[in-house]
Amino acid sequence: MKPVVRSLLETDLYKFTMWQAFLHMHPNAIGEYEFKCRNTPAYPLAELKDEVERELDHLCEMMFTEDEVDYLRSLRFIKSDFADFLTLFRFQRKFIHVDTDGPHLRIRATGPIVHVMGFEIFVLYIVNELHFRRFDQQAAIAEARVRLQRKIDELRAFEQEPTRLNPFEFFDFGVRRRFSGEWHEEVVATLGRELPQFFRGTSNVYLAKKLRMVPIGTMAHEYMQAFQSFDVRLRDFQKKALEDWVQEYRGDLGTALTDVVGMDAFLRDFDLYFAKLFDGLRHDSGDPVEWGEKAIVHYAKLRIDARTKRLVFSDALTVPKALSLYRHFADRVMTGFGIGTQLTNDTGNEALNIVMKLTRCNGQAVAKLSDSPGKGFSTDETFIAYLRQVFDQHI
Known part of the structure; x- marks a missing residue:
């Protein structure tokens, strides 16, 4: 094999x-x-x-x-x-x-x-x-194709809704828990072909190269966590991690991950300096609406127009959940949605x-x-x- x-x-x-x-x-x-x-x-x-x-x-x-x-x-x-x-x-x-x-x-x-x-x-x-x-491969893929088509149909129906300030954009974040490499490739290729108005790329660098799509991603928890062990006070580890990122990428890859020690603790460190340097924030745990509202309030306190920033959601997303979050936030801030398991391993099996x-x-x-x-x-x-x-x- x-x-x-x-x-x-x-x-x-x-x-x-x-x-x-x-x-x-x-x-x-x-x-x-x-x-x-x-x-x-x-x-x-x-x-x-x-x-x-x-x-x-x-x-x-x-x-x-x-x-x-x-x-x-x-x-x-x-x-x-x-x-x-x-x-x-x-x-x-x-x-x-x-x-x-x-x-x-x-x-x-x-x-x-x-x-x-x-x-x-x-x-x-x-x-x-x-x-x-x-598992039964043929049965799983057959069911997965039916479910993928439902997602496509739902997004096409959504296209008939009134236009909002910012567009709906989503990406594939499903490499780690996919059903198979072949199915992952079929999903990404299908979405790129059928929904180019919404589908903006994949975190899978191999598929991004092969299918000529935009590779998506910035940082994960391990990057921030490692700084808990570096030569810096523990209370300052988030600020040091963000500062090193800024120095490495000088304006590129400007989406910061917020939940290593919780959103409230993150925002205490995410001052005007970082809020101006980073393009936006990524949500990966906790209530996404509450998280997004906290982010918008924080930008307002810093006198930053939230409409110039992006909130990326990536925690156990489904298409309906992504659309719901988009409707809630799209007129106040740019959004993005990284959907993983529900794209690449939605086969009817747990x-x-x-x-x-x-x-x-x-x-x-x-x-x-x-x-x-x-x-x-x-x-x-x-x-x-x-x-x-x-x-x-x-x-």
């Missing part, structure tokens, strides 16, 4: 953007990443251990092709030295280990962040695709809720508190309690 991973380019764009920032500013950081499944799968994931091991062996034999590196060089925010680094890069098998614990699959990657951070997305879609190979998160950096615990109970992630309860105290976060 064909390997799951087709190309080292087939990962989320923000892996490359964070990777470049770490390589330039924190190349010696050591990270530990842990895999976790948050729900109960139809089949025990432990049964996949041997297959996952083989897929990781294959992954660690791969290298970026010259054509792939040239594509990355063509993105104006990718710097030449980072592209040169990628021409030499190869995942090291010694940095990632697979084990089982009863029915559970345990995967841990430990090593220099610039060598192990890239494992995350590949591990997630390897596990996901291997899991769903145990999707896996799997993550692979940074848990330690430089030997110290790091954590995500989140604005949604259950979405936080850490292996050190003492550090979580301390982080909550420092940032007055009581969720």
